[in-house]
Amino acid sequence: MIGKLKGIVETLGDDTALIDVNGVCYEAHCSGRTLQALPRVGEAAVLFIEMIVREDMIRLYGFATEGEKSWFRLLMTVQGVGSRVALGILSILSPSDLSSAIALQDKAMVGRASGVGPKLAQRIVSELKGKVPAGVSIDAGAMGLQTALVEGNASGNVSDAVSALVNLGYGQAQASSALARVVAKEGEDTPTEKLIRLGLRELSS
Structure with a gap:
């Protein structure tokens, strides 16, 4: 082999x-x-x-990485996910982003991939919950921000920036991950407009 x-x-x-x-x-x-x-x-x-x-x-x-290969194998264990769909998911989500999406049960984020409809996206996040491959990290910053958003503890500017990125078509976990990195560098008091701009830069890098 x-x-x-x-x-x-x-x-x-x-x-x-x-x-x-x-x-x-x-x-x-x-x-x-x-x-x-x-x-x-x-x-x-x-x-x-x-x-x-x-x-x-x-x-x-x-x-490119062992993490991406491990996720490919894991995705293929889900009924309805063949090699083409698995590659489509990995084309838009990094291993870390995918791990966060599964942990947060963000089916919308997974559903952005070509060939993944709402039912399949739900099956993927449900069946793979808690099955992050060894060596692939979950974005702790994104998880913390997501928890704060759910509990209503996130600052208004950060919450508004996440909403803006989601409205632009990004998944909740993906937007949270990008803005967690921005907030770590710029601080929570960064104006919403700047958070959105820097968040888009993170998502395109």
């Missing part, structure tokens, strides 16, 4: 990467986040590999 590839980036496709390992090129299907993290064509790269063998095919799935 292939667990990791170390080689040179031969080509990058819409959802695949071709890695040259000592003259042998391996095609790996990757999430959008992994493809963005890979170096340019001709440069050295490392991919963590999940190899799926079936009667009619052998396919490699490549990931």
Whole structure:
């Protein structure tokens, strides 16, 4: 079984990467986040590999981190989640964001992925609750802010900024995570407009 590839980036496709390992090129299907993290064509790269063998095919799935690979495996245990849907979820959510979404039962955040409808999103967050892969952290700042929002203890400017980001289409956990990082740097008394602007910058980075 292939667990990791170390080689040179031969080509990058819409959802695949071709890695040259000592003259042998391996095609790996990757999430959008992994493809963005890979170096340019001709440069050295490392991919963590999940190899799926079936009667009619052998396919490699490549990931930038062990955490992303672990989440891919875990997502595939949910009925209705195939490799394409799992990669779609990992294309929009980092392992940490996904861990937070599952912990907070934020089905809207998971439902932003291509191919994930409301029922499947609910099944994913329900079945995977408490099953964060080893080595993948939950954003403690996001959890604390989310708890404060639920209990009504978050400051008005922070609460308004979270609402604004959610209205722009971001998940509650994702918005909370971004603003928790902003508040840690800028302080809770930062004006709402600035929180939103910096929050969007965090979400796009």
